Amino acid sequence: MADEFLADSQLRSWVSIQWENWPSFPLVVGVALTVATYYVKCVAKKPVLITGSKSCADFLQHHCPVLVQEYYPTVWCFTSRAHTLICGIVRDLADGKPPSYQQDILHTPDGGEIHLDWLDHHGNHHHGNHHHDNKTRPTVLIMPGLTGHSGSAYVARLARGAHKQGYRGVVFNNRGTNGVELKSARSYCAANTDDLHLVVSHVKTLYPDVPLMAVGVSLGGIILFNYVAKLGKDCGLVAAMVVSVSWNVFEGTRSLEETVNKLLFNRYLVKGLTTNLRRNRVVFDRHASVDVDHALQASTIGEFDERFTRKVFGYESLQHYYTEASPHRKVPHIQTPILCLNAADDIFSPLDSIPVEEVEKNPNIALVMTSHGGHIGFGDWLFPSRESFMDKLYQQYVDAVFKYGQELGNEEEEKRVDEMKVRE
Structure with missing residues (x-):
């Protein structure tokens, strides 16, 4: 009994000594307040919207409320590298199995294969004043990054996001990805848009009455941007969105x-x-x-x-x-509405390489920049497993395009009205 009392007394004495050596309570509170103040003043900010079109800016701010709200990057990993790594890892663990896709194999002229994974929305859906069935359901073509595919967490989120809004999603897996063997000596690259052209034509053939838009992430965004710039108004898309592209x-x-x-x-x-x-x-x-x-x-x-x-x-x-x-060279050639999302701290796309001045001269492009977010990170508040800023903006933009897309592309009419006012 005496030994137990002695041991307990020594333990209390050790704890007391350690506690006395800890920083004082006011110091801890002061550090916490300093960090919180820095976060609120320097980290949490509204996204910056840059575009050469007033009508485009009004359209986005009205239909995409996330653009006029403060963006709170994940508190404990808001630095670029941590945001990129941790958000990716946490989402991979949290999202679990990919959606139940339906596979479609597209055969190419050179003997190769392109694997498309469809996530359809079964049942009826009201789209604005219209009633959509399978033949008229708006569709989103999703293009993964360098080594991504339909099973990647961020890609699955995009597919589910389209489905959540009542639309159809289809993932364009680059040749040789997702464990698929190549059938010809051709893979994929950032500058070549031939495969994307085939895929868009294939989707339009299957669903000729369906409005089609596309979203590309990282490398997929580069290919998509180059495609839209190359084909102009003949690209077959009503709109596009690119995320975390390397502009230069x-x-x-x-x-x-x-x-x-x-x-x-x-x-x-x-x-x-x-x-x-x-x-x-x-x-x-x-x-x-x-x-x-x-x-x-x-x-x-x-x-x-x-x-x-x-x-x-x-x-x-x-x-x-x-x-x-490099997409920055193609900015003047964009004729289809395209929304571009970048984080200012994305190491894959250094801030000084983003063509802000060129974007301001083209009314068909809108660039959204967040102060933090890393590369395909954009984690929101405390939990990276929640819907990210990217997910929210994407879902709101897709819904806005398919419901109110007629409001986009009115820049020429704006210019004509302005010119008439000047003449008067």
């Missing part, structure tokens, strides 16, 4: 090759690319210009693109490929 591929690649970014992101992405290539190397071993073994040794995206991507697609050099791929 040279600058994005340079940023990813910085030491920390190389360790955290570059090597992970290259591993995904080389894994796909290793699984499909049999179709490339016969490709005269590609040394597969050399490509498999790549340690950065730049090296992989130099040794493999640009050669498969026939670009003279890496410089040539990246020049053709």
Whole structure:
């Protein structure tokens, strides 16, 4: 009994000493208030909306309320790298199984295959003043990032988001992704839009009376932007949205090759690319210009693109490929309404590489920038597993386009009215 009392007394004495050595309560409160003040003053901010069109700005602010509210990035991981990593990991764990897609295989002229995963909305849905069945249901084409596919958490969220609004979603899996073997010596790249053209034509053939829009994330966003710029009003889309695109591929690649970014992101992405290539190397071993073994040794995206991507697609050099791929060069050519979402701290797209001045000159483009959010992060408040800012903006924009899209694209009429007023 005496031993137990002695032990208990020693424990209380040790706890008392430790407590006395802790910072005083006022200091703890002061630090907490300082952090909270910094967060509210410097981190939580309304998104910035940049566009060359007053009607577009009014349309977005009216129909996408998330744009006029404060955005509170996830409190405990709002820095760019943490936001990118933690939001991705938490969502992968929280989202569980991907939706129950219906697979559709599109055969290409070169003997290849493109796998589309459809998430349809069964049942009737009222769209504005219209009643939609399967033949007229508005559809969203979803384009994943560099190593993404229909099973990736952020892609599944986009598909579910379209479904939640009563629309149809279809995921365009790039060739050779999602465990699918290549049937021809062709994969995918940021500058080539041929496969996207085939997919859009395929969807329009299946559902000729359906309004179609597209959303692209990261690499998917680059391809989509380049496609819309290339085909102009003949792109087959009523609108588009791109998220976390690298506007200047040279600058994005340079940023990813910085030491920390190389360790955290570059090597992970290259591993995904080389894994796909290793699984499909049999179709490339016969490709005269590609040394597969050399490509498999790549340690950065730049090296992989130099040794493999640009050669498969026939670009003279890496410089040539990246020049053709960079969306910032195509801004003046956009003729279809397109919403672009970037975080100012996205290491894949450095802030000074975003073509703000060019966007301001084109009434068909709207650029939304958040102060934080990382790359495809955009976590909201305390829990990254909740619907992110990206998810909310995407769902609101999709719904606005399909219900009130006639309000978009009135810039020419605005100009005509202004010109008439000047003459009078």
